[in-house]
Amino acid sequence: MSVVARAWPAALLVAVLGLAGCAGEPTRIAPGTLKADALQQLGAPTAAYPLSGGGERLQYSRAPAGFEVNNVDLDASGRVVSIRQELDDRLFDRTIQPGVGVWREADVLRIYGRPFEITRVSSYDGVIWSWRYKMMNAPRLLYIYVDPAGVVQRYHTGDDLMRDLFERM
Template sequence: MWQRLLLLWSSLIVAACASYSGSSLKPGEARLEDVQATMGPPAMQWQNPDGSRQLAYPRGPAGFDTFMVRLDSNGKLHTIENVLDEAHLATVRPGMSKEEVLRILGPSDANATAYFKARDELAWDWRYRGISSEPWRMIVLFDATTGKVRSTMVRPEQYLGADPNP
């Protein structure tokens, strides 16, 4: 009896993880319908000039993951990757547009978005796991008039809103 319950519980956990990240989907085989049946509707999506598509699946706002799904021009799954990591964050550069940043990182944490009138600056915020798996925040500061990135910064989450050197 207990073995059956344990097996059922394990199966449910594995199924939940597969739908969370789409890890059960096979590149070259899965189609848009399969992706959406497994992962749900995307938060954002883009159609590329070559016919390929990109879908963003943020798993927040308290989560650490945003999965970017890329489908080829035939509508078949090409890749799924978590883009909230050091490598992707490092590609955001001054001068990029909001659209370019969204295509790299997906939507930011809407609860942490802020506008600073004195600087005409818009701050977008993403939560991610640092190298040591500690929670960190990536903040992208945009010129609110032009919509271009001015600068970026990363900080351990525990220091946001507090002086790290009291």
Template sequence: MPRVLTALRHAVVVSASALTLAGCAQPWQQFHAGEDQSAIIARMGQPREIHELPDGGRRLMWPTQPMGTTNVVADIDASGKIVNVRQVLQLSEFQRAQIGKWTSDEVRSNFGPPAESGFFRRSQREIWSYRYLENNITPMMYHFAFDASGVLREVMRTPDTDRDRNLRRF
């Protein structure tokens, strides 16, 4: 009898854990390719930005910059169906940007509005900075530097000193 109770307790713990993890799914993880765009708009609200894509589709965005660390993006095909939904303010997405090829327009259409922007006179570069969480833990900033014609020339990441409590004291 004790083995049966132990097995039953184990099954209850495993089931409760699975239900808890299922409840942790992020809003953008609840949509699937092929669904109508109306499903995501009903759940997420009207997008703050819409960008036309070369294939006739559209990119819908729900950014949280300047202080947030997420930007949910839904690529929609020409017929109004979801192609994919993802959170783009993360290192793997930033690393897709191609130095010397991407322009500021492409950065904006892929990542949305920056949290901060500025111009460095000495290097003649416009800098756009995006807040994100590296490994979903560490507050970071990812920076894109553009030349005078708007072409991406450099990228860099730094700690977000406004968010990281350990760095505030320095």
């Protein structure tokens, strides 16, 4: 058997997997798509949340290693009304609502999904949830501070210095 004949099945597999990866991209779903069709194209979501008005959010997170959380919102009739990649510096000020009783853990999960890490520090009485994201291809971190009552108190962003360290190795 020739080298070309042996390599052909592997090349075909790579091409098929590449096309399947494109089909599973949430941002390529058209508004108006039925839920069943969206699920067929995207597969099972990493989480699903009810929305006001009878709608539903299908969340596709690439965490913990990835940099994106895509929310596909459906209306009460089960049709896609919006798709949004949430881990974006330009959205944080409009989305995150720190303050007494305003934004809680459930709100954070509904927007960003499970964090890649939950930590504690001695200077804060609560936990710090963090997500990886990219800003113009630079690895960044979003930190959300949640107090013991489950209320978001503040957030900030920072460079993902550990990622830079591993990339240099």
